[in-house]
Amino acid sequence: MDKTTVSAILLAAGSSSRMGENKMLMRFCGKTPVELCVEAFCGIADEAVIAVSPDTEEIALTAANSAPYPVKIVRGGSTRQESVFNAVRAASGAIAAVHDCARCLVDRETIKASLHAAEQYGCGIASVPVADTVRFGDTGETLDRSRLLAAQTPQSFRRDILLNAYSNAVGSFTDDADLCRSTGVQLHFSPGSKQNLKLTTRDDIPYFEFLLSKRSERNLPSGNVSARSTAEPRSGNSPALSATEVSNMFRIGIGEDTHRLAAGRKLILGGVEIPFELGLLGHSDADALAHAVIDALLGACALGDIGQHFPDSDEAFRGISSLLLAKEAAARIRAAGFETVNIDSVITAQKPKLAPFREAMRANLAEALGVPPENIGVKFTTPEGTGPEGNLECITVRAVAAVRKVRIQC
Numbered sequence: 001m002d003k004t005t006v007s008a009i010l011l012a013a014g015s016s017s018r019m020g021e022n023k024m025l026m027r028f029c030g031k032t033p034v035e036l037c038v039e040a041f042c043g044i045a046d047e048a049v050i051a052v053s054p055d056t057e058e059i060a061l062t063a064a065n066s067a068p069y070p071v072k073i074v075r076g077g078s079t080r081q082e083s084v085f086n087a088v089r090a091a092s093g094a095i096a097a098v099h100d101c102a103r104c105l106v107d108r109e110t111i112k113a114s115l116h117a118a119e120q121y122g123c124g125i126a127s128v129p130v131a132d133t134v135r136f137g138d139t140g141e142t143l144d145r146s147r148l149l150a151a152q153t154p155q156s157f158r159r160d161i162l163l164n165a166y167s168n169a170v171g172s173f174t175d176d177a178d179l180c181r182s183t184g185v186q187l188h189f190s191p192g193s194k195q196n197l198k199l200t201t202r203d204d205i206p207y208f209e210f211l212l213s214k215r216s217e218r219n220l221p222s223g224n225v226s227a228r229s230t231a232e233p234r235s236g237n238s239p240a241l242s243a244t245e246v247s248n249m250f251r252i253g254i255g256e257d258t259h260r261l262a263a264g265r266k267l268i269l270g271g272v273e274i275p276f277e278l279g280l281l282g283h284s285d286a287d288a289l290a291h292a293v294i295d296a297l298l299g300a301c302a303l304g305d306i307g308q309h310f311p312d313s314d315e316a317f318r319g320i321s322s323l324l325l326a327k328e329a330a331a332r333i334r335a336a337g338f339e340t341v342n343i344d345s346v347i348t349a350q351k352p353k354l355a356p357f358r359e360a361m362r363a364n365l366a367e368a369l370g371v372p373p374e375n376i377g378v379k380f381t382t383p384e385g386t387g388p389e390g391n392l393e394c395i396t397v398r399a400v401a402a403v404r405k406v407r408i409q410c
Contacts, residue, residue, distance in 0.1 A: 004119055007093030007159065008045035010037050012060060012101040013053040013076025013083045023102060023199050024056045028212045030339045030371065033104035033199065035063045036212075040106050041097070042069060044115070049091045050101075051076035051083035065335040084176060085166045088159060095119065096162050097154040098176050102199045105211055111154055113190040118156035123185060125177045126152040126192035151177055152192040161185060250341065250404050253300025257291040258396040269347065269354065269395075270361025270378060271323040271368070276352045280395060283312035287322035288397040289378070293343055293365060294322075294329045296401035301333045326368040338403040340369050344377035345399040348389045354380045 012034050016023045024033055031039075034056065038048055047070040050060045057073065064071035074090045076083035088096050095118050097111065110126050117124025130148040135141060155176040157165075165180040173179035177187055199208055261267075265279025270289045280286035294306045303309075309332065310317050310325050317325070330340060343365065347354060358378050366373040383390035 004095055005093040006045045006047075006115060007088075007091035007096045008037075008041040008048040008154075009084060009087045009091060009096050009098040010034065010041075010048055010050045010101050011076070011080065011083055011087070011099065012056045013051045014080070014100075014102070018201050019199070020202065022055050024059060026199075026205070027370065028104070028208055030341075032059045032063070033101045034059050035066070036104040037099060037101045037106065038063045038067050038071065040104075040108060041099075041111060042067065044108065044111055045069065045097065046093055047072065047091070049074060049087040051087040062331055062334060065331060066337065079172065080175075081166070081169075081173065081179065088162050088166065091159060094159060095156055096159040097156040098162075099154040100198060103153055103196055104199065105193075105208065106154070106196050107193055110152070110191070110193045110196055113192075114154045114156040117188050117190040118158060121186070121188040122161050123155070123157045123177075123180065123188055124190040125155045125187055126196065127189045128152065128192040128194055128196075149189060150192075151175060152196050152198075156190075157185075250402060251300040251302075251338070253296040253298065253401045253403070255292040255295030255297075255299060255306075255399045255401070256396065257288045257295065257306075258394050259286045259288045259291075260394045261392055267352075268322070269357070269397075271321065271364035272357045272360045274352060274354065274357055278392065284310075284317050284320045284322050284325065288395055289345060289347060289361065289399070290322035290326045290365070290368075292345060292397040292399035293369075293401065294326055296343070296399040297329055297333055297340060297369075297403065300401050300403045301336050301338045303333065303336060323364055323368045326365065330369045333403060337405055340371050340375070341402040341404050342371070342375040342377070343369070343399060343401050344379075345397060346379045346381055347395065347397050348381050348383055349395045350382055350385065350390050350392055 012024045026032065034050060041048055048067065049072045051074055052060045053076055060073050064073060072090055074086050077086055084098055095115060097115060099106065114124040114126045127149040130145045130150050134143045134145055134148060157180065165183040165185055168183050169179045173182065181187055195211060197204065259280035259282050261278040262281040263278060265281055267274045267276045267279040268285045268287045271287065280288060291306055298304055298306065298309065309329065361378045362373045362376040365376045388394050389396055
């Protein structure tokens, strides 16, 4: 498209009733459906407007903070129609591309085709021919599938057409095309994709994971190097990855934190309060494990250290849970275009016995960082009575973090 401005209307306010849990909170290759859709429209849309529910507002904020183009967030309604109307009224583009975030496999060609049709004809409904035989359930009569299309999203319209249709529509409709047609809008269809499926039930999850993992293998998020699995040999005509390209794929950071043990303090490690007569001394809750992990993540992204982001001179952080700081650190590295791959750590302590609390620590850190617990390693070692740790003067934690570049370049 030339200079016609485009607003991506991203819908993330649904109830997910058929899934049994909120599918917008799921992660595929470390990303939520909202993040995947915001990325898909990057470089195509001039802005995105995300319609959210209270449950999805936080993940939308995360996607907005990491997006390299403007993103607005509006409260959705009790129905899809209300959510679309709210978002379209907040948009500013000449063309509005309405897209269900449940279709997080959408490809850029499908988006562009829909927008091109909207620019030419006023609307463009992404769709694919129906391949299956379709019958009426009551009579068994077969429909002529050569005349049938399965509608997808995006469904793009000139925004004035869409606003007029939503302002005048009476009744409830299954999608934007159905609503607009009821007000006299002539529909035009654009090529969709068979992979542009809607995440609907739990049976869909393995297929989505498979397709997105394959897409991740084919394309580095930086958008300029092709990624291959380690089992796939490079062809003789394909040059080896340069050091710069590799650094854009994965980065490693290390972190270390030591806190003194003191009476009258709680002993908190990985967000777990551990029964002991001594606790760690510090401005926050002095969670040395969380602090080391934060430093490792920030270091991997060359974003400084924990003291720069959460200084102990700031009263806002006095007594704060370090898991909240870890969650904020994860948001900041995402805003810088990175995501956590995995964490490994080792806690050096003479007492108390920490192994019984390992899984709780892993689960807490995983939730704070937005990664699976299996991507979090927590180990323990005793100094055999030597050094300050062995003398119960302190506890020391060392951590290593691996991150990868995720923001696509528009």
